[in-house]
Structure formats: C-alpha cells, structure tokens
Amino acid sequence: MRITVSTQTCVGAGQCVLSAPDVFDQDDDGVVEVLDAEPGAGHAEAVYLARDLCPAGAVTVED
Numbered sequence: 001m002r003i004t005v006s007t008q009t010c011v012g013a014g015q016c017v018l019s020a021p022d023v024f025d026q027d028d029d030g031v032v033e034v035l036d037a038e039p040g041a042g043h044a045e046a047v048y049l050a051r052d053l054c055p056a057g058a059v060t061v062e063d
C-alpha cells in the first residue's frame with residue numbers, strides 16, 4: 001500500500017496518529033506527517049482505520 005496525505009486539508013485532529021502511530025505523526029503545528037509511506041501489510045488495518053477516522057478526509061491509501 002502507498003499512503004499520501006493532504007497537508008492543505010489536514011485540520012490537525014490527530015486521529016491518524018492515534019490509530020497508526022508507527023505510520024503517522026504531526027509536526028509542531030499539528031499538521032500530519034507520514035513516517036512510512038509504504039508500510040507493510042501488518043499495518044494495513046491501522047492505516048485503513050486512520051483513513052476512515054480522519055475528519056478531513058486528508059488520508060489517501062492506494063492498494
């Protein structure tokens with residue numbers, strides 16, 4: 001899978017970090033950062049949860 005995020009859309013809610021802390025982080029302003037854009041299959045469930053919970057729809061996952 002490949003993850004992309006829209007830093008323009010991100011509202012800093014942090015749901016992605018709570019769902020998948022190995023994959024997402026937030027900068028000092030709360031804007032999402034991707035730690036691992038191509039995580040292994042073991043992270044799939046957490047990544048999809050992060051995408052689904054993001055209130056801004058800022059997380060995109062390509063299979």
Ligand code: SF4
Nearest residue numbers: 010011013014016054
């Ligand atoms: S959950 Fe969405 S809005 Fe919140 S920090 Fe992550 S990408 Fe940004």
